[in-house]
Amino acid sequence: MVNNAERTQTPEPDRPGDLLNLIRTGRARTRGELGEVTGLARSTVAQRIDALIEAGLVVEVGGAPSTGGRPPSLLGFNAEAGVILAADLGATHSRIAVSNLLAESLVETTAEIDINKGPDAVIGWLLDTFDRLLDEIGRPPSEVRGIGIGVPGPVDFARGMAVNPPIMAGWHMHPIKDAFAQRYDAPVLVDNDVNIMALGEYWVMEPKVDDFVFVKVGTGIGSGLILGGVLHRGANGAAGDIGHVRATSEDVVCRCGNNGCLEALAGGAALAGRLRESGLDAMGGRDVVRLVERGDEDATRAVRQAGRLIGQVLASMVNLLNPSLIMIGGDLARAEQQLLAGIREVVYQRSTTLSTTDLTIAVSPLRDRAGVIGAAAMAIDHILTPRAIDEALAGIA
Amino acid sequence: MVNNAERTQTPEPDRPGDLLNLIRTGRARTRGELGEVTGLARSTVAQRIDALIEAGLVVEVGGAPSTGGRPPSLLGFNAEAGVILAADLGATHSRIAVSNLLAESLVETTAEIDINKGPDAVIGWLLDTFDRLLDEIGRPPSEVRGIGIGVPGPVDFARGMAVNPPIMAGWHMHPIKDAFAQRYDAPVLVDNDVNIMALGEYWVMEPKVDDFVFVKVGTGIGSGLILGGVLHRGANGAAGDIGHVRATSEDVVCRCGNNGCLEALAGGAALAGRLRESGLDAMGGRDVVRLVERGDEDATRAVRQAGRLIGQVLASMVNLLNPSLIMIGGDLARAEQQLLAGIREVVYQRSTTLSTTDLTIAVSPLRDRAGVIGAAAMAIDHILTPRAIDEALAGIA
Numbered sequence: 001m002v003n004n005a006e007r008t009q010t011p012e013p014d015r016p017g018d019l020l021n022l023i024r025t026g027r028a029r030t031r032g033e034l035g036e037v038t039g040l041a042r043s044t045v046a047q048r049i050d051a052l053i054e055a056g057l058v059v060e061v062g063g064a065p066s067t068g069g070r071p072p073s074l075l076g077f078n079a080e081a082g083v084i085l086a087a088d089l090g091a092t093h094s095r096i097a098v099s100n101l102l103a104e105s106l107v108e109t110t111a112e113i114d115i116n117k118g119p120d121a122v123i124g125w126l127l128d129t130f131d132r133l134l135d136e137i138g139r140p141p142s143e144v145r146g147i148g149i150g151v152p153g154p155v156d157f158a159r160g161m162a163v164n165p166p167i168m169a170g171w172h173m174h175p176i177k178d179a180f181a182q183r184y185d186a187p188v189l190v191d192n193d194v195n196i197m198a199l200g201e202y203w204v205m206e207p208k209v210d211d212f213v214f215v216k217v218g219t220g221i222g223s224g225l226i227l228g229g230v231l232h233r234g235a236n237g238a239a240g241d242i243g244h245v246r247a248t249s250e251d252v253v254c255r256c257g258n259n260g261c262l263e264a265l266a267g268g269a270a271l272a273g274r275l276r277e278s279g280l281d282a283m284g285g286r287d288v289v290r291l292v293e294r295g296d297e298d299a300t301r302a303v304r305q306a307g308r309l310i311g312q313v314l315a316s317m318v319n320l321l322n323p324s325l326i327m328i329g330g331d332l333a334r335a336e337q338q339l340l341a342g343i344r345e346v347v348y349q350r351s352t353t354l355s356t357t358d359l360t361i362a363v364s365p366l367r368d369r370a371g372v373i374g375a376a377a378m379a380i381d382h383i384l385t386p387r388a389i390d391e392a393l394a395g396i397a
Numbered sequence: 398m399v400n401n402a403e404r405t406q407t408p409e410p411d412r413p414g415d416l417l418n419l420i421r422t423g424r425a426r427t428r429g430e431l432g433e434v435t436g437l438a439r440s441t442v443a444q445r446i447d448a449l450i451e452a453g454l455v456v457e458v459g460g461a462p463s464t465g466g467r468p469p470s471l472l473g474f475n476a477e478a479g480v481i482l483a484a485d486l487g488a489t490h491s492r493i494a495v496s497n498l499l500a501e502s503l504v505e506t507t508a509e510i511d512i513n514k515g516p517d518a519v520i521g522w523l524l525d526t527f528d529r530l531l532d533e534i535g536r537p538p539s540e541v542r543g544i545g546i547g548v549p550g551p552v553d554f555a556r557g558m559a560v561n562p563p564i565m566a567g568w569h570m571h572p573i574k575d576a577f578a579q580r581y582d583a584p585v586l587v588d589n590d591v592n593i594m595a596l597g598e599y600w601v602m603e604p605k606v607d608d609f610v611f612v613k614v615g616t617g618i619g620s621g622l623i624l625g626g627v628l629h630r631g632a633n634g635a636a637g638d639i640g641h642v643r644a645t646s647e648d649v650v651c652r653c654g655n656n657g658c659l660e661a662l663a664g665g666a667a668l669a670g671r672l673r674e675s676g677l678d679a680m681g682g683r684d685v686v687r688l689v690e691r692g693d694e695d696a697t698r699a700v701r702q703a704g705r706l707i708g709q710v711l712a713s714m715v716n717l718l719n720p721s722l723i724m725i726g727g728d729l730a731r732a733e734q735q736l737l738a739g740i741r742e743v744v745y746q747r748s749t750t751l752s753t754t755d756l757t758i759a760v761s762p763l764r765d766r767a768g769v770i771g772a773a774a775m776a777i778d779h780i781l782t783p784r785a786i787d788e789a790l791a792g793i794a
Contacts, residue, residue: 154751163751211632223717232624234719235608238752245713246747249646258747316642316713320620322631350643350655354551354560355635 017386019048020057024077024384032072049075051393056081079104082145084379085130085184088196088371089122089151091115091167091219095372096126098133101145101384103203103376107133115152118170123179144184146379149176150196150371152220157237160190166255167220189378191233193371194240197329198224199231199381200366200374209325213317214364215242217310217339218285218330221263227321243267245313262313266306268331275299285331292335303335307342314343315350322355329364336363414783414790416445417454421474421781429469446472448790453478476501479542481776482527482581485593485768486519486548488512488564488616492769493523495530498542498781500600500773504530507765512549515567520576543776544577544585547593547768549617554634557587563652564616586775588630590768591637594726595621596628596778597763597771606722610714611761612639614707614736615682615727618660624718640664642710659710663703665728672696682728689732700732704739711740712747719752726761733760 019038022028028037034045052058061076079102086103088095092115097108113125126149134141153165160177162168177188198214205212210229216222221243225232232239243263244256254261264270268285275282275291278298282288291299314326326347332339344361351359364370382388416435419425425434431442449455458473476499483500485492489512494505506526512519523546531538550562557574559565574585595611602609607626613619618640622629629636640660641653651658661667665682672679672688675695679685688696711723723744729736741758748756761767779785 154749156751225717227624227629228627230625232718234752235721235756236719236751236754238749239717239719241716241719241749241752242713244749245716246709256749312643313713316639316710317717319638319642320622320636320714320717321629322633322636322638324632352551352635352638352641352653354553354633355631355638357633359632 017384017389019045020052020077020384020389021386023058023075029074030072031075034075052389055393057389077101083134083139083143084376085134085144085147085180085186086372086376086379087126087130087149088193088375089113089115089126089149090193090371091152094126095368096129096133097372097376098130098137098139099373099376101380103200103373103380105372105376106139107137108372109133115167115171116169119174119176123176127179127183141184144186146186146383147180147184147188148196148375148377148379149180149188149190150193150375151176151190152193154241155190155192155195155237157189157191157195157233160188163236163238187379187382189382191237191375191378192222192240194222195224195231195233196372196374196378197364197366197370198226198240198374199377200370200372201327201329201364202226202231203373203377204366211321211323212325212327213314213321213323214327214329214370215310215314216330217266217268217306217328217332219269220267221310221330223317225321227323242313242317245316247309247313262309266309271299271302271306271332274302286334289331289334292338300338303332303338304342306332307339308346309342310339311343311346312350315347318347318351318355318359324358324360326359326361327364328361329367329370333363333367414781414786416442417449417474417781417786418783420455420472426471427469428472431472449786452790454786474498480531480536480540481773482531482541482544482577482583483769483773483776484523484527484546485590485772486510486512486523486546487590487768488549491523492765493526493530494769494773495527495534495536496770496773498777500597500770500777502769502773503536504534505769506530512564512568513566516571516573520573524576524580538581541581541583543583543780544581545593545772545774545776546573546577546585546587547590547772548573548587549590551638552587552589552592552634554586554588554592554630557585560633560635584776584779586779588634588772588775589619589637591619592621592628592630593769593771593775594761594763594767595623595637595771596774597767597769598724598726598761599623599628600770600774601763608718608720609722609724610711610718610720611724611726611767612707612711613727614663614665614703614725614729616666617664618707618727620714622718624720639710639714642713644706644710659706663706668696668699668703668729671699683731686728686731689735697735700729700735701739703729704736705743706739707736708740708743709747712744715744715748715752715756721755721757723756723758724761725758726764726767730760730764 028034031045059076059078060073062074079100084099086097095110097105099105153162153168156163161173162171165171176190180188194216212226214224223240223242225240244261246260247262248260252260252264254264271288272282272284292303425431428442456473456475457470459471476497481496483494491510492507494502496502550559550565553560558570559568562568573587577585591613609623611621620637620639622637641658643657644659645657649657649661651661668685669679669681689700
């Protein structure tokens with residue numbers, strides 16, 4: 001019987017990987033502190049730290065104030081012990097980075113590339129870009145420790161494949177990981193764009209808000225759920241898909257084939273389409289924002305109303321999940337005054353009193369960079385789990 | 398920086414409480430197996446097991462097949478090392494039990510008591526009932542290890558108080574725990590009725606389905622969310638409240654003060670009300686089920702339509718959470734053919750393809766007993782966390 005007690009326990013660290021996490025998060029800075037926090041014998045701590053130092057993951061960074069005798073040396077996480085390849089692939093716009101083990105970009109670039117060129121063309125281009133960026137900063141491919149990739153469509157996370165993506169022609173069930181796994185000796189993680197944005201925002205958030213929902217309002221609409229401090233992906237990696245929740249009983253056909261979906265009413269593409277019908281020049285969400293910034297009344301009204309519709313769906317989500325933070329990102333979030341006003345208006349009216357007691361609704365601070373930071377964070381989280389570290393150290397020994 | 402890696406790690410057990418969990422869940426049955434699974438030294442395992450045996454939580458239950466030499470003794474979790482008091486308080490109907498440490502009832506009773514009599518009357522009655530049940534099975538109050546209580550309204554779990562409950566007159570912010578904490582030397586946990594039902598179903602489920610939603614369709618409508626194997630309560634303990642999600646734009650006022658809530662349309666009270674308007678004799682959900690069982694067409698149609706409305710809200714929830722199991726309980730679930738047909742019809746139509754790939758929608762197997770088992774399970778999970786066990790053993794030593 002597996003039960004909650006086991007799953008919710010706070011583990012008392014007792015492995016090299018656990019010690020690494022204590023150092024990485026600043027909860028213990030010396031061998032002595034590690035001994036106190038873990039209750040491990042001095043000799044055990046010393047032995048394990050030696051292994052982490054040998055593996056290059058921990059470095060001695062100077063002396064700490066002594067409590068008598070020789071000053072203990074301060075231990076630091078060596079964020080430069082390898083590099084991470086990170087990509088946030090959008091429909092037409094991508095951001096690529098090589099980062100250190102704290103998800104800090106060492107080099108970063110953006111590019112316009114149409115995801116509909118298909119997996120062979122896009123992945124080939126991405127491999128070339130990674131190689132070029134590594135070359136720019138003088139780090140060899142052998143230093144790559146992990147690869148994180150976000151794509152603009154539903155992903156079966158366990159298999160790392162897009163499943164019936166509405167805007168990624170040719171990507172359905174394509175084994176994205178393979179090409180990268182062949183080129184680099186490192187794990188490859190693939191997830192959808194909104195999940196990596198949520199991970200990116202959560203990575204930099206301080207202090208952490210453990211029940212947190214990230215909502216992307218771009219061409220389409222989606223969300224990433226951090227629940228109890230963990231990204232909730234669901235049984236098939238499909239969690240967070242609020243774009244195809246029914247938001248009206250009106251007859252508005254969505255690209256997914258269903259009727260009245262939120263995205264078909266309040267997504268950037270839908271808004272642009274409606275403004276074009278009114279004779280305005282708007283090809284996508286960014287044009288809508290530009291019109292709002294210029295003070296266009298139709299565009300302003302449209303974004304405010306989109307906010308209300310999104311607010312309706314988020315009100316249900318607040319009742320269901322009771323998060324303490326909803327963060328709005330994506331192109332439309334740039335029209336934040338209008339969009340957030342509409343969202344707040346409906347959420348605070350429609351959600352239950354208890355569930356909105358401590359609720360904050362805010363705009364994404366990382367904006368366009370959330371995805372690429374999250375892609376790196378996803379890879380780092382994977383390679384630095386205590387278990388992964390232990391296995392890596394066992395390989396060295 | 399606290400991150401996912403730390404939170405999602407599977408801890409390698411290294412404390413008495415961890416050893417207890419290995420024994421309790423059958424993952425290790427002998428001192429030798431415990432050593433293998435944990436990597437702990439033989440002497441360390443022996444010492445910790447001695448402490449658990451002294452505390453009465455572990456017993457030697459006989460010999461295991463030997464691999465040579467003296468046969469190792471099999472270790473068992475002693476489910477009789479204390480008792481749990483469990484109560485599932487409903488609006489008018491309650492179920493009370495004294496159980497062992499596996500949430501198996503040693504004695505169990507049901508009673509009709511109106512929750513609106515208020516906290517003093519109901520809690521006084523519950524204390525008397527617990528005493529009487531303990532007396533019946535000859536266990537003294539000193540053997541009570543934990544107390545779990547479910548109530549029919551929103552609960553701030555951390556504080557153990559009902560918050561603005563719509564049907565519990567006088568209970569708002571009443572310190573429910575206090576009276577029990579004064580009488581028994583054991584922790585008291587209070588949660589809403591639907592969360593304890595979800596916990597009860599999850600406790601007996603084998604194999605466990607880790608992304609699982611329990612939906613109660615009774616007088617009102619609510620849900621309990623097991624996500625990643627953990628009950629998700631949200632920032633204020635308000636998670637799972639689907640009864641007050643907007644399900645229609647029609648002008649139907651809900652008892653919560655809002656308009657068009659699911660509960661005001663598809664809950665047992667709402668259905669009974671509408672059937673009374675048609676001249677039928679229905680005071681609540683159970684009467685509606687009785688009418689359906691007798692083949693009444695109006696009642697059958699009403700339940701089917703209620704299923705569709707619930708299905709609409711669940712379709713959004715499936716898109717959002719991507720669970721692999723939705724379990725329907727509560728009085729209306731007795732009309733399962735009609736209710737589930739309506740629910741399935743809409744969920745499979747309205748949810749995205751990926752999110753319904755592995756989705757099962759089924760009726761609660763525990764039925765009326767889910768709550769009381771879950772109330773016991775909640776208390777057991779709390780008192781048998783490794784940390785709680787360690788603290789208890791430290792108290793003994």
